[in-house]
Amino acid sequence: MFRIVKSEMLCENISQIVVEAPRIAHTCEPGQFVIVRADETAERIPLTISDYDREAGTVTITIQIIGLSSMKIAKFQTGDFLADVTGPLGQPSEFVNEDIEEVRKRNYLFVGGGLGTAPVYPQVKWCKEHGVPFDVVIGTKSKSTLIMEKEFTEVGGEHYFLTTDDGSYKHKGMVTSVMEELIAEGRHYDVCVAIGPMIMMKFAAKTALAAGIHTIVSMNPIMVDGTGMCGACRLMVGGEVKFACVDGPEFDASLVDFDGAMKRMSLYKTEEGRAYLAAKEGDTHKGNCGNCD
Numbered sequence: 001m002f003r004i005v006k007s008e009m010l011c012e013n014i015s016q017i018v019v020e021a022p023r024i025a026h027t028c029e030p031g032q033f034v035i036v037r038a039d040e041t042a043e044r045i046p047l048t049i050s051d052y053d054r055e056a057g058t059v060t061i062t063i064q065i066i067g068l069s070s071m072k073i074a075k076f077q078t079g080d081f082l083a084d085v086t087g088p089l090g091q092p093s094e095f096v097n098e099d100i101e102e103v104r105k106r107n108y109l110f111v112g113g114g115l116g117t118a119p120v121y122p123q124v125k126w127c128k129e130h131g132v133p134f135d136v137v138i139g140t141k142s143k144s145t146l147i148m149e150k151e152f153t154e155v156g157g158e159h160y161f162l163t164t165d166d167g168s169y170k171h172k173g174m175v176t177s178v179m180e181e182l183i184a185e186g187r188h189y190d191v192c193v194a195i196g197p198m199i200m201m202k203f204a205a206k207t208a209l210a211a212g213i214h215t216i217v218s219m220n221p222i223m224v225d226g227t228g229m230c231g232a233c234r235l236m237v238g239g240e241v242k243f244a245c246v247d248g249p250e251f252d253a254s255l256v257d258f259d260g261a262m263k264r265m266s267l268y269k270t271e272e273g274r275a276y277l278a279a280k281e282g283d284t285h286k287g288n289c290g291n292c293d
């Protein structure tokens with residue numbers, strides 16, 4: 001059992017919880033995720049680590065309520081317990097294991113959209129702590145859906161750019177319009193990391209790639225086991241079959257088939273769609289998840 005030491009609603013349908021998980025907190029890195037089970041009978045769902053405190057032995061997760069399991073987790077209060085928190089899972093962000101002197105020579109552009117704001121945070125924080133230069137652009141529908149402004153202001157300062165789709169706060173427009181403005185101002189970026197809804201990542205990547213920036217995106221297909229065994233999170237990257245849970249979730253955006261991934265995600269939602277995928281994807285579908293029997 002994993003004790004929740006803090007629970008708060010960040011906006012109407014997004015909650016954030018800090019949970020005691022010392023082993024995960026000691027080894028996790030930006031870019032990784034955990035699989036959480038609210039109680040003994042609940043579904044296991046993947047959630048990105050949006051902060052960690054190695055000394056306190058805690059990890060922070062940010063949950064958007066979209067279905068039963070996310071709602072159960074979001075409703076937990078301080079002092080409640082989660083049945084399971086498994087991790088850290090997936091590969092850390094690319095820069096974590098690179099030569100730090102080389103990483104410090106690069107300018108990073110982080111782009112977070114909506115809930116994607118949360119997984120961008122540990123990456124930005126890591127860069128700040130390691131003296132890596134960056135700008136960060138956060139986009140949200142309106143002021144009422146904005147999350148983690150205080151944290152980003154503290155870590156990003158003048159390098160934090162905020163935009164709302166409806167113009168209710170700060171800049172008006174999509175993240176891509178801020179990216180274009182920054183690039184047009186003559187700011188140079190070597191790497192862009194974009195995290196958010198698939199459609200936002202597709203267009204953020206298009207903008208960054210058009211400016212010649214190496215771009216990374218974090219893919220979040222449906223996951224079941226999170227260990228590479230079931231095939232649920234299969235993606236095509238550079239013409240090769242990859243599994244987001246073990247090979248990702250971060251991939252080179254220039255190699256990701258966004259349209260294929262979006263189509264597969266919508267097919268995965270129905271029994272008929274899963275049966276079609278099982279027939280089409282052959283051995284690489286694996287079929288060990290029990291969803292398409």
Ligand SMILES: Cc1cc2nc3c(=O)[nH]c(=O)nc-3n(C[C@H](O)[C@H](O)[C@H](O)COP(=O)(O)OP(=O)(O)OC[C@H]3O[C@@H](n4cnc5c(N)ncnc54)[C@H](O)[C@@H]3O)c2cc1C
Pocket residue numbers: 033043045046047048049062063064065066067068069070071115118119219220221222223249269
């Ligand atoms: C690597 C990874 C990291 C993630 N990190 C976070 C995070 O930090 N915070 C967060 O809130 N969510 C995150 N997600 C998405 C989260 O796992 C899903 O929202 C969750 O599984 C939904 O479970 P549910 O039972 O509440 O909804 P369900 O009832 O299972 O689903 C409700 C609706 O959402 C769709 N859906 C289910 N899973 C996903 C998914 N993975 N992506 C998009 N739509 C989905 C379903 O098809 C359905 O239409 C992540 C997913 C992955 C793969």
Ligand code: FES
Pocket residue numbers: 222223224225226227228229230231232233234243244245246
């Ligand atoms: S969730 Fe990735 S293979 Fe099962």
